[in-house]
Amino acid sequence: MxxxxxxxxxxxxxxxxxxxxxxxxxxxxxxxxxxxxxxxxxxxxxxxxxxxxxxxxxxxxxxxxxxxxxxxxxxxxxxxxxxxxxxxxxxxxxxxxxxxxxxxxxxxxxxxxxxxxxxxxxxxxxxxxxxxxxxxxxxxxxxxxxxxxxxxxxxxxxxxxxxxxxxxxxxxxxxxxxxxxxxxxxxxxxxxxxxxxxxxxxxxxxxxxxxxxxxxxxxxxxxxxxxxxxxxGAPREAIAHLAEPLLQLQGGNCFYCGRRVRQRREVDHFVPWSRHPDNGLDNLVVTDAACNNAKRDHLAAAEHVERWAERNQQREVELAQIADVKQWSHRPRRTLSVARSIYLRLPADARLWQIQREFVAVDAPRLRSVLGAAS
Ligand SMILES: [Zn+2]
Incomplete structure (x- = not known):
């Protein structure tokens, strides 16, 4: 070609x-x-x-x-x-x-x-x-x-x-x-x-x-x-032990809706496992059961991507420490690459998950600035 x-x-x-x-x-x-x-x-x-x-x-x-x-x-x-x-x-x-x-x-x-x-x-x-x-x-x-x-x-x-x-x-x-x-x-x-x-x-x-x-x-x-x-399949049990330290990084709140996680906390693959099997720490966030259940295998909207990229950048040291203590994989560049490969190729009419049953359009400029600017 x-x-x-x-x-x-x-x-x-x-x-x-x-x-x-x-x-x-x-x-x-x-x-x-x-x-x-x-x-x-x-x-x-x-x-x-x-x-x-x-x-x-x-x-x-x-x-x-x-x-x-x-x-x-x-x-x-x-x-x-x-x-x-x-x-x-x-x-x-x-x-x-x-x-x-x-x-x-x-x-x-x-x-x-x-x-x-x-x-x-x-x-x-x-x-x-x-x-x-x-x-x-x-x-x-x-x-x-x-x-x-x-x-x-x-x-x-x-x-x-x-x-x-x-x-x-x-x-x-x-x-x-x-x-x-x-x-x-x-x-x-x-x-x-x-x-x-x-x-x-x-x-x-x-x-x-x-x-x-x-x-x-x-x-x-x-x-x-x-x-x-x-x-x-996604090894759900294997990542459950990462919930505690990751939730601490999030101040005890659900990554998506920001409400305090009280009972069932769940570890979510930010880029869904079905899209790309990345178990690295940077791809994991903690949610309440409602958000995890609503997000399923959808890609999250640009505002979530922004917060996610920010967390990975600003809490890099803490993430590295968690990876060290838990002896878990932590490959920030690889995880960021995966997000770029997927998000920067989305067609303009794709729908991204926002919250509950709400979906929004692809905000391409915002995604480019979040994922392209980060290094
Ligand atoms: Zn939530």
């Missing part, structure tokens, strides 16, 4: 936008073809796709644009986070994610968690407790991705269809080449592919998650109904 396709000029010609639309649907068609190809015997294909979507959303530019490339190391860290909660037991069994032996990445994560001696431990705590072993685990996962799914993902039948990314190696790569200093670890997006991944993320994510759950269901002889929640 030409660079004109990414132009953000207001009032672009209809020809240009038609061009963009057909580009996006072409891209979507190719993604569907890759997803439908049956050559994969594990869930790695889905992990790589979701990992790339996540990285594009999390590494946006100041104006919300997608990155032009990511590294295999970054992808390995992201995929580690995807599989991390999936090694807990489902009905007292470890889910099989490969048609033969267990998928190597899961085995490695499980072995590591057992070594650290705390099954169900958070990624942030694990990294803290055993930094060297953790780095080795990431490197191991990276090699698995380099060797297998990355060169193979864009193969349909016996043909390579490069539409998503280019890499500088093929599937006969040796580990020594990977370990050498001049290994080129870039995954370069082709044309507008990074941008397309971000735009299509709200549709690609649930689609990939469903197919992933379906495959795990087949490997394990299980119906997929509960599996998707198990594999990808």
């Amino acid at each position: 030409s660079s004109a396709g990414r132009s953000q000029l207001p009032g672009g010609s209809t020809e240009r936008s038609a061009d963009r639309t057909s580009g996006a649907s072409e891209f979507a068609e190719r993604l569907l073809t890759v997803l439908a190809d049956g050559a994969f015997t594990s869930t790695y294909k889905y992990a790589v796709l979701l990992g790339l979507v996540d990285l594009c959303v999390e590494q946006s530019t100041r104006t919300g644009g997608a990155p032009t490339s990511v590294t295999t190391r970054q992808l390995a860290e992201r995929i580690l986070e995807l599989y991390w909660p999936q090694v807990r037991l489902f009905d007292e069994r470890l889910l099989q994610q490969n048609s033969g032996n267990q998928a190597a990445i899961l085995t490695k994560i499980l072995r590591f968690q057992n070594q650290v001696g705390e099954p169900g431990i958070s990624v942030a705590r694990a990294r803290h407790l055993a930094p060297d072993e953790f780095a080795r685990l990431v490197r191991d996962i990276e090699w698995t991705l380099v060797e297998m799914p990355l060169p193979k993902l864009q193969r349909v039948g016996s043909e390579q269809v490069h539409f998503l990314y280019r890499i500088n190696w093929s599937d006969d790569i040796r580990r020594s080449t990977f370990m050498s200093r001049d290994f080129d670890n870039a995954i370069r997006f082709i044309g507008n592919a990074g941008e397309d991944l971000v735009r299509l993320a709200p549709f690609v994510r649930p689609l990939v998650q469903r197919e992933w759950s379906g495959l795990v269901g087949r490997f394990n002889g299980l119906a997929e109904a509960r599996l998707e929640q198990f594999l990808f």
Whole structure:
């Protein structure tokens, strides 16, 4: 696609936008073809796709644009986070994610968690407790991705269809080449592919998650109904212990309506989990039950975004302390990137949640100034 396709000029010609639309649907068609190809015997294909979507959303530019490339190391860290909660037991069994032996990445994560001696431990705590072993685990996962799914993902039948990314190696790569200093670890997006991944993320994510759950269901002889929640659901219990310190930061009041939280306090993902799974401290706020129930999976209005960005900026030190004490992940830049990717791309007629059952229009200038100005 030409660079004109990414132009953000207001009032672009209809020809240009038609061009963009057909580009996006072409891209979507190719993604569907890759997803439908049956050559994969594990869930790695889905992990790589979701990992790339996540990285594009999390590494946006100041104006919300997608990155032009990511590294295999970054992808390995992201995929580690995807599989991390999936090694807990489902009905007292470890889910099989490969048609033969267990998928190597899961085995490695499980072995590591057992070594650290705390099954169900958070990624942030694990990294803290055993930094060297953790780095080795990431490197191991990276090699698995380099060797297998990355060169193979864009193969349909016996043909390579490069539409998503280019890499500088093929599937006969040796580990020594990977370990050498001049290994080129870039995954370069082709044309507008990074941008397309971000735009299509709200549709690609649930689609990939469903197919992933379906495959795990087949490997394990299980119906997929509960599996998707198990594999990808928001870990509500895991974040409950963060309510107390976060509520203190809010002066004891609900983040959205400002009323004192008396009874049921709930931890809310400011950018909804269904939009992007970010459990980092900066994405969490405390609400009363009424607001949490009303907001659901909606995006919050600009005035909330303003207060939220302000909190993250002004209370950075306190947030870092909470993260330290609770050994919880705290990645302000990543969280801000996610908000930019989503909010700065909203169509003008989108509706944002204000309070109770009230929704308001997108206040684009305000969002740009809040999210663009913050750094
Ligand atoms: Zn409230």
